[in-house]
Each structure stands twice: as structure tokens, then as C-alpha cells.
Amino acid sequence: NAGVTQTPKFQVLKTGQSMTLQCAQDMNHEYMSWYRQDPGMGLRLIHYSVGAGITDQGEVPNGYNVSRSTTEDFPLRLLSAAPSQTSVYFCASSYGGADYNEQFFGPGTRLTVL
């Protein structure tokens, strides 16, 4: 099992550009999430999904879109990049349910917006 994979590992954008961060998992997990991590602020939930076709907003959803067309993939789209979106982005997946909520994290994407 590859677990949770994220691409790219690093990305530099100019203000106003758009891009998609890719996330995939091969553990057949129903639940997937996107977080951003900034110094001193910990992980903040952007969007999450409880299954294919179902998504919901987290703490900081503005400026990001998600969709979940398959169980395996959960891409995060930046519509018009801003310097405030410079961060490290982590995707996570979990089996779901009250007893199986260990989250498996990907290696992260380090994004810089100039």
C-alpha cells in the first residue's frame, strides 16, 4: 500500500494563478480531509469529505474548492492564489466511524505564492 500520496511536493505560484493539489489514497477510506499548516497555528481544516460525492467546509474554506468523484481521490483547487495561501498542505484519510478514526496523513505539499 502506498497510503496517502500528494503531488506536487513543492510549488511556487504567482498571485492570481490557479492550481490543483492532488491527493490519493489506496486504503479504501471513506473519509478524506485537507489541512493547512502554518507556523505557530497548527493544522487547520480546509475541507473534508465523508464519501464520494459528499464534501463539507472546515475552518478555513475560503479560496479553496474540492470535489470527490471517487473514493480514492480528493483534489484541492486554489482558484486565484494569494500570498496568504502560502503554507504547507496536508491531505489525510481515515476509515471513519466512531472507533476507527486514526487519520493517515500524506507527506505534504509546500506551496509558496509570490
Next chain:
Amino acid sequence: SQKIEQNSEALNIQEGKTATLTCNYTNYSPAYLQWYRQDPGRGPVFLLLIRENEKEKRKERLKVTFDTTLKQSLFHITASQPADSATYLCAPEGARNFNKFYFGSGTKLNVKP
């Protein structure tokens, strides 16, 4: 809104001692709480989960307590080793939503030989 506090100052201890990290939360009552370890440049890795009806949970050298009255969880590493040096994050489950987590900013642990 929910607030999670972990000591932002690094905790420096000597090898062999017990490290104790604190997680305080306010404005909600999570049904359970998780602890994760994060190494530089990597994603967090799950360590332990404790439910609201459990006072204590152990796994090898790790021990977690959960005091719902104090709204606090303590994370202990006994017989600490330099390899335990990392940042430790607590994540109370969010507002009875089993798939929505709020993470603390983490406490960096440095174990010196």
C-alpha cells in the same frame, strides 16, 4: 468557537526522564481525543486515541489521560529517548462530528542524551 491550547514553548528533558505534554480545550466537549507525532518535513503520525469515558490509555511507553471536567488531556512519554524528539499534536474530535478534527499547534519535545 473551539480553542485548543498546547504549550508553544519547547519542552527540553534529559534522556530517561518522563516527558509530560498538556492539551487544554475550551468551548466544546469532544467525545474523544487523539495524539499525533510530527517530525520536521513530514505529515503527522497517529499515536493514541482516548474516549471521553476512558480516564487513561497506555501504549508501550506512552500514556494519555483525558479529564473532561478540567477539559484537559495529558500525554506522557516514560523513559524518554532522543528518538522521541518531535512535535506532538493533540486533536480533539470536533463537536460530535467524528470526522472533523481541530488540532492544537503542537509542543516540540527535545530529549537530550
